[in-house]
Amino acid sequence: MKLLTLTALASSASASYFSLLAVRSASPMHYGTINANESGIWIGKDAGSYCPPSFAEQNITCPNTGRTVFSSSGVANGSLALGVSVPGAQQVYIDPAYGIVSFTQPHSAQMPEGSILEGWTFSNGSSFGTLSWSNGILFCSLSGNDSSVGPWQMYAALPQLHFGPACLGASLIASNESGPGAWEYL
Ligand SMILES: *[C@@H]1O[C@H](CO)[C@@H](O)[C@H](O)[C@H]1NC(C)=O
Numbered sequence: 001m002k003l004l005t006l007t008a009l010a011s012s013a014s015a016s017y018f019s020l021l022a023v024r025s026a027s028p029m030h031y032g033t034i035n036a037n038e039s040g041i042w043i044g045k046d047a048g049s050y051c052p053p054s055f056a057e058q059n060i061t062c063p064n065t066g067r068t069v070f071s072s073s074g075v076a077n078g079s080l081a082l083g084v085s086v087p088g089a090q091q092v093y094i095d096p097a098y099g100i101v102s103f104t105q106p107h108s109a110q111m112p113e114g115s116i117l118e119g120w121t122f123s124n125g126s127s128f129g130t131l132s133w134s135n136g137i138l139f140c141s142l143s144g145n146d147s148s149v150g151p152w153q154m155y156a157a158l159p160q161l162h163f164g165p166a167c168l169g170a171s172l173i174a175s176n177e178s179g180p181g182a183w184e185y186l
Pocket residue numbers: 037038044045046047048049186
């Protein structure tokens with residue numbers, strides 16, 4: 001356990017952390033909080049985080065912000081990760097067939113073949129930062145055809161895909177966070 005804790009500290013030393021809001025005026029998703037939930041990234045769902053119950057008796061405290069925190073440790077190379085303490089981190093990836101923005105499960109690098117890891121750009125601003133993906137980000141309603149009905153799931157606008165009336169493009173603004181938001185996200 002000591003080793004795990006040291007690894008977690010080492011991996012967070014060079015990272016900076018942020019949480020995200022969507023900007024899409026004249027839509028109910030405007031200023032919606034963006035959360036990781038059950039392998040997708042959403043507006044209108046709670047952050048799905050997990051702290052191993054055995055940690056309590058070992059006196060280990062998990063970060064527990066209730067928000068989804070992202071890490072910019074890889075953005076110099078165009079990649080994005082969740083802001084977690086779990087060793088091995090959790091990588092954000094884009095499904096190459098559907099454009100769904102997803103993330104790896106703890107202790108696993110598993111993702112669909114051909115998944116896209118790159119294309120993310122982060123910039124620090126004086127009042128907030130921005131995160132973007134090379135060809136744009138969309139949020140799609142589960143309703144199938146009505147973009148005014150939440151929750152909305154995050155997609156990358158892969159050029160070969162057509163996104164219907166359930167989807168709206170949005171910008172992403174970032175607020176600084178002081179560290180990881182959870183031990184891990186589910
Ligand atoms: C995902 O979000 C739903 C709706 O907010 C919530 O009920 C559920 O508990 C969340 N999943 C996890 C793993 O927390």
